[in-house]
Amino acid sequence: MEDNKLGLFSLIALVIGSMIGGGAFSLPADMANGASAGAIIIGWIITGIGMIALAFVYQNLSMKRPDLNGGIYSYAKAGFGDYIGFNSAWGYWLSALLGNVSYLVMMFGAIGYFCPIFGKGNNLVSVIAASIIIWLIQALILKGIKEAAIVNVITTIAKLVPIFIFIIAAIIVFKVNIFTLDFWGNSTPSLGSIMNQVKSTMLVTLWVFIGIEGAVVVSGRAKNRSDIGKATIIGLVGTLIIYVLITVLSLGIMNRVGISKLDTPSMAYVLESAVGKWGAIVINLGLIISLLGATLGWTLLAAEIPYIAAKDGVFPKIFTKENKHGSPANSLLITAILVEISLVLTLFSSGTYQILYSIASSAILIPYLFSALFGLKVEINDKNGKARGLNIIFASIASIYTAWLVYAAGVKYILLVTILYAIGIIPFVISKKEKGQDSKFGLLSYEKVIAMIFLVVGISAFVMLMTGKLAIG
Template structure:
């Protein structure tokens, strides 16, 4: 269990209400992803495939939401759930992989955000290109360090700003939904229903749905937001309530945005729109002002999500260091409760990824998919832990059997769903994840040495060996051109 930061969390004034925790969840999920949905979905499937994809993703992610809710109630002594659930359930090194994977996912997502911001501003500043030019990276770098200074003022202040931004960024998306419904063309919508699976040489409906899975994971990242900030909740039950409330809100929004777009333009045109494609769809419906209106909303939305993700990424490193599973220097915090060194390391890693963007082709889509793939590690381990305690009846003493049965079924579905996502992601992104996790294990080794503890148990050595093999395979693939960024 993480020790509480007495400077930041022991007083009532430093707790967050259900509304504030829900805003953290919504603010974390409603970021850049929703603005890319029309093009990403149309490039893979039609209306029917999109509906099936949202049903599958919605059901699976809802089960994950219920997993975080039940874990918050069954294991109230465990703070910072994304990390500590994996550690408690499966050991120190798997816990480290969960923490590091979640942190790296957040950093990759934040890199994606800044690439999308600068590419969105390309009509105003052509030198930004697709967000991968020297000027774009320089501006993005200035932005990430500006946010670093903002968050250093205090976690509570940053969380308050996030709540305001969350409310403000919903306006352009709601306007888009209303306008698109009014402008919807029934004949165009009908033509887009099959997505080509009934045509000779077209992808099967299953393949179409599979192709959307990583983007649905990306847009739902943040469902764990309230769990990450469990140590700020007034009551443990508030964590679960905020998770489910936030999820249901954004599921309705995401599904509506992607599906009604099929009634504005043919699928072939939707699939070739430049990002943010929500702006391009609105432009097709109402004219140029639609694109500018959405672009402004995207920038506000992305900046708010960047803030939330920066907070959560630093919080995970901080908690792991407090548990002595990462080097002690990452456990340092300011008088206002800001995990300063963890935040600094996060910002430095994002800076490194921005430099990589200069040498990558298709950096925007790659960062999106890498973000989603890395997040699967902590999600799968948290679901596995929920299944484990339900099977062993750990935390269910004195409760009716139907409660344990219900949560057992929920956890089992969540495990199957996360394993399906790992399979759908494909081997390429798993190899890239290993390339990041293998050298990152040095932080774990340093922490174990600080404690004069054994670095790996026998199962730990086996897991580490698999990670190293995956990293080597990924590096060989990059060197030979078999895989590419």
């Protein structure tokens, strides 16, 4: 279905639109809360090196393994087997759909800036309005992936306008003496060492780059295979520049302590301090558009992963159904229902939602790690590949960086993730039984060992969670 394929511009918009959600608009305060200007710059340099290396891994894999159309899921499966592939798809899918709940709550919290009836985004009025958006997006994607991608391009451009206004205004009012004040945080002992400060910044950047894999996830829908890698690199570099400018320029408008105390979205209040009330209005409007676009982009990604995994036989086959426009109908429907349920939970228990989101947001790091490791494996085995030495370096850096991200998330979140993977054993076994592999419960010997570890640790983590020994927050 060639007319439903995505071009380079649509793929770039999907990458940028997936990465720039609500986090970009909160970067000034989030970064300033634990680090000085000097440490922030170091943190961005390290993050930039790690993420660019990962982007090059995706670019190389998109060209060397054109048979793999599911991106990070397919890479994990090809490199480490069905069960690891399933867990990458399972964790990514739940991360994406629960992330959309977060975007919707944040969106109506931002709308509440103009219309107080929406409160902080998790009252009854907000949930009803957000539910309407969920099903409108569902209807849009059902009409065709290309049509939804066009809307995503429009919202991506629209969200960038207020960000560029912020950057231009910040450059004009930037003051070097404010930026260099306590540059290394020496007068603020509570910040700790430079190393601790850098780590705090990287824990923030850990989340704002989620979405870098947008183009490779929908690689099977790209017009040209070469566009996948190009979109990933262009989208990442563009987003990285935007993030660095937002955080660095903010520190030349207000001092670090002042920024760290700002409410969300802190970018709005930084601009308000520089140009007046209209600055906050522009940024809040940009945040609303950004979150709407991110919700659309992540709905596309959330539906695509289980659809592709089901076609490979590692997700239940109910997810394979397409409609006449080539959209993954059942995958979209099941995803939308789970988003709706999670959204309703925010009305009754924000704590329940936080538990679910904390588990899922950490689980998305696992697919990144296995993508990088698979990239390294491919390069090592490709004895005659062009620029093999350089590609091995990129893949090694990406592997080390993504492993560090998993470590940086902390033991608490690793334990929480095992709960998610323990639950995932059920749909994995169902999918294998559907393929006639029920005699071994769908698991090879090494997969049984991994599944048993997930089950034991997952049950233990759940008990700890219920008894208060494992806390969220």
